[in-house]
Amino acid sequence: MILLTRKSVSDLVDVKLTDEEEAAIKRILAEHTSEFIGYHEMRTRRAGNTRFIDLHLVVNKQLPVGDGHKLTDHLESDLTNAFPDARIMIHIEPCDENCPECEKEITCPDGLMKKSS
Numbered sequence: 001m002i003l004l005t006r007k008s009v010s011d012l013v014d015v016k017l018t019d020e021e022e023a024a025i026k027r028i029l030a031e032h033t034s035e036f037i038g039y040h041e042m043r044t045r046r047a048g049n050t051r052f053i054d055l056h057l058v059v060n061k062q063l064p065v066g067d068g069h070k071l072t073d074h075l076e077s078d079l080t081n082a083f084p085d086a087r088i089m090i091h092i093e094p095c096d097e098n099c100p101e102c103e104k105e106i107t108c109p110d111g112l113m114k115k116s117s
Contacts (some may be wrong), residue, residue: 039058050086052089071092
């Protein structure tokens with residue numbers, strides 16, 4: 001009875017995604033680590049059948065806006081393939097001024113190599 005009640009209530013109340021679902025999200029992001037510096041503030045939740053994925057993506061400060069947009073579109077597409085009912089919010093932010101990663105070449109989603117200047 002307690003499990004039935006807990007299941008019924010959890011479908012009505014926002015809860016974080018399972019550890020397995022969060023691990024799947026991290027695996028998808030890990031497939032693209034050459035395209036961004038890192039990510040943080042990942043928050044997940046489920047409300048009814050809808051999953052919500054929210055994170056801050058840190059990119060090379062020299063990355064053009066259009067390339068950043070392509071990158072987030074690509075990540076959102078990969079996440080949506082894994083979680084078709086998900087609502088995804090990716091906030092892009094530049095790395096800080098002293099980032100050694102910005103001296104490296106970065107790979108954009110369209111496969112072009114870019115060198116920061």
